[in-house]
Amino acid sequence: MPRRTISLRLAFLSIVGFWAVYAVVNTARAAVMGFPAQDELIWRRIAVTLVGIGLTFCFCLLLRLFDDRPFGQRITAAFIGAAPTAILMSLFNYWLFNVYDPERIFAGAPDIGIQQPLSMVQTLAELALNRYFFLAAWGMLFLALSYAREVRAAERQAARLSQAAHEAELRALRYQVNPHFLFNTLNSLSSLVMRGDADRAEAMIMNLATFYRTSLTSDPLADVTLAEEVEAQSLYLAIESVRYPERLRSRIEVSEAAARARVPALILQPLVENAIKHGVSRARGPVTITIRARVDEATLFISVTDDGAGGSTMRGEPGGIGLVNVRDRLEARYGSRARFSASPDAEGGFVNRLEIPLDVR
Secondary structure (H helix, E strand, O other): OOOOOOOHHHHHHHHHHHHHHHHHHHHHHHHHOOOOOHHHHHHHHHHHHHHHHHHHHHHHHHHHOOOOOOHHHHHHHHHHHHHHHHHHHHHHHHHHHHHOOOHHHHOOOOOOOOOOOOOHHHHHHHHHHHHHHHHHHHHHHHHHHHHHHHHHHHHHHHHHHHHHHHHHHHHHHHHHHHHHHHHHHHHHHHHHHHHOOHHHHHHHHHHHHHHHHHHHOOOOOOEEEHHHHHHHHHHHHHHHHHHOOOOEEEEEEEOHHHHHOEEEOOOOHHHHHHHHHHHHOOOOOOEEEEEEEEEEOOEEEEEEEEOOOOOOOOOOOOOOOHHHHHHHHHHHHHHHHOEEEEEEOOOOOEEEEEEEEOOOO
16 A cells, blocks of 8 residues: 655645745845846746646656655655656746747846857756756655654554553453452352351352452453542452451551542452462461552552561562562553562561552543
8 A cells, every 4th residue: 555645735835835935036036136027027937836836746746656665766756757847847937938028028137247148958958957956855845744754654653553562461461360360269169168158158259249240341451540449359358258257357548539549450459369368368367458548749659468477478479460460560551650569568467569650530
C-alpha cells in the first residue's frame, strides 16, 4: 500500500505560498528598479503566478506517485521532475513577456547594464534555470514535510505497538492471579467438605462467588478505586477466615483520600495471599494482616503487613507468583514512577510497601 504523505490540501497551500512569495518579490523588484507600465506588469505577473501554481501542482502529483519508493528515489524524482516543469514555465513566461506585445512593458525600461539583448535561447535558458531552482526548492520542502509526517506516523505506530505489548503483559500477569487464587480456595473448600464442615464450606462458596462476580466482570486492564480493591481483599480474607477461624485477623486503615485513588485491579491480592501462606498458615496463634493506605502530595502509599512468624522466610521466590507478580505489574503499568519493596518487619512479620503515582478521577 502506498505511503500517502502530506495531504493534497497542505501541498497546494505550500505551492500557493511559494508562488505568492515569488509575486511579491518580483513586484517589489520592478518597483525599486523603476520599471514603467507597472499595471501591465502586475496582471502578467499574476498570470505567470497562476500558471506556475497549476504546473507546480502537476509536479506535486508526479512526486506523489513515488510515495511508496525509497527516500533516495523520491529525491531523484524531485530533481528530475523539476526540469520539464521549469521548461514549460519558462516557455509561458517568455511568450507572455517577450512575444505578446512586449512594447507595452519594455518601452522606456531602465538600463540595467545589459549591453546586447539576449537571444531567445539564452533567455529561455536563463528563465528555465531560475524556475528549476525555484521548483527544486519547493520539491525539497514537499519531501521534508512528507518525511516529517512519516516520522510522526512511525512514532505513533511504535507507541501503539508498545501500548499493545504492555496491555498483553498486564493481561498475562492479571490472569496469572485468578487461577492461582482459585486453586488455593478450592483446596481449602475440599478440606472443609472432607471434614464435614458444611456451614463453613457454604460460607466460603458464597464469598468465593461474590469475589469472582466482582473481579471477573471488570476489564482486566481497568484501574479500580482503592476502596474497591480493599473490598475485594476483604472478601478474600473472609474466604480464608473460614479456613483459619482462630488464627486470621484483619485490619483496614485507609484514609478517605487514599480510598478515592485508582490502582490496578487485584494488585494487593498476591500480597494478602502471601501473608496468609507464609504468616497465618505457619503460625500457632492469631496473626493480624493489616492494609494501610495514605496520600502524600502526588503519591499513594500502600502497605500490606502481617505479624506472623514467617517474616524471615523468602517470599515471592523466583518463578512464583506472589511478589514477583506485583513487581512486574507495577513496572509494566507505571515504569520507574512506581516503587515496590518487601522485607521482614523489624518488629516481626513481613511488610510490603507500594508507592504509586496518585490518580483520582
